[in-house]
Amino acid sequence: MTATGEFWVKFWGVRGTVPCPGPATVRYGGNTACVEVMCGGQRLIFDAGTGLRALGASLAGQDGLDAHIFLTHTHIDHINGFPFFRPAYSPGNSFQLWAGHLAGSNGTLQEVLSGIMRAPLFPVPLDIMHACIAFHDFKAGEVFELASGVVLRTAPLNHPNGATGYRIDYAGKAVCYVTDTEHREGELDRTIVELIRGSQIVIYDATYTEEEYPTYRGWGHSTWNEGVRLCQAAKAGRLVAFHHDPDHDDDALDAIAAALEQASPGSVVAREGLVLYP
Numbered sequence: 001m002t003a004t005g006e007f008w009v010k011f012w013g014v015r016g017t018v019p020c021p022g023p024a025t026v027r028y029g030g031n032t033a034c035v036e037v038m039c040g041g042q043r044l045i046f047d048a049g050t051g052l053r054a055l056g057a058s059l060a061g062q063d064g065l066d067a068h069i070f071l072t073h074t075h076i077d078h079i080n081g082f083p084f085f086r087p088a089y090s091p092g093n094s095f096q097l098w099a100g101h102l103a104g105s106n107g108t109l110q111e112v113l114s115g116i117m118r119a120p121l122f123p124v125p126l127d128i129m130h131a132c133i134a135f136h137d138f139k140a141g142e143v144f145e146l147a148s149g150v151v152l153r154t155a156p157l158n159h160p161n162g163a164t165g166y167r168i169d170y171a172g173k174a175v176c177y178v179t180d181t182e183h184r185e186g187e188l189d190r191t192i193v194e195l196i197r198g199s200q201i202v203i204y205d206a207t208y209t210e211e212e213y214p215t216y217r218g219w220g221h222s223t224w225n226e227g228v229r230l231c232q233a234a235k236a237g238r239l240v241a242f243h244h245d246p247d248h249d250d251d252a253l254d255a256i257a258a259a260l261e262q263a264s265p266g267s268v269v270a271r272e273g274l275v276l277y278p
């Protein structure tokens with residue numbers, strides 16, 4: 001059980017695009033996006049990348065689990081851990097899955113996730129998961145009160161096929177999860193500035209360096225430098241560089257961490273196992 005006063009963030013997968021385990025990524029980790037937030041006695045999981053498998057393993061032996069899983073979107077790196085989330089196979093557990101980018105045009109969230117657990121892609125169908133699973137499609141921009149004092153704000157991001165940014169407010173503190181978004185050079189994204197305004201922790205899409213970015217314009221990702229600019233404009237606290245390019249090995253991420261610390265003291269590069277308190 002968790003105390004209701006707790007508010008923490010734990011990183012289970014910090015990569016974008018594709019898992020990249022191996023000796024060159026052992027310190028920061030090779031799993032794709034998955035972040036756990038605990039607040040007000042609620043377990044909130046952001047994205048279901050391959051990090052979700054290890055998160056599920058950490059919950060082994062607990063019965064009656066009840067958690068929300070919020071997806072930024074359904075590109076494969078953000079859902080490829082879902083079929084391997086073992087607690088979803090146990091009756092007695094209950095999960096609410098949410099997505100804000102589909103809005104009917106690309107099918108429902110339930111249809112998309114059923115689609116990756118279907119022949120010839122996967123051996124067993126989604127309904128072999130015996131937990132109670134509810135699917136919610138909403139429109140990015142909606143606000144939800146998840147429990148007493150736990151407020152979740154959402155906002156649309158600039159990403160191919162759409163994506164949703166999140167902000168969790170609890171006990172006077174706020175954590176933001178803003179990944180899979182592309183900036184426009186020389187122009188701050190006002191939607192993001194408003195979403196993250198005054199928050200303590202901003203997890204942000206730092207896929208590319210500023211040198212790499214021009215090669216990948218249009219792929220829907222950003223840089224840690226843009227994250228620093230957004231946090232400064234929004235008077236937000238520490239930036240957490242996230243959604244690392246699979247070609248950025250541990251040494252490359254060490255170099256980014258050093259540059260980030262200089263530009264914004266206290267800001268960090270996300271790695272698997274990192275726990276932060278807002």
Ligand SMILES: [Zn+2]
Pocket residue numbers: 016017075077078180243
């Ligand atoms: Zn991604």
Ligand SMILES: [Zn+2]
Pocket residue numbers: 073075159180220
């Ligand atoms: Zn994406």
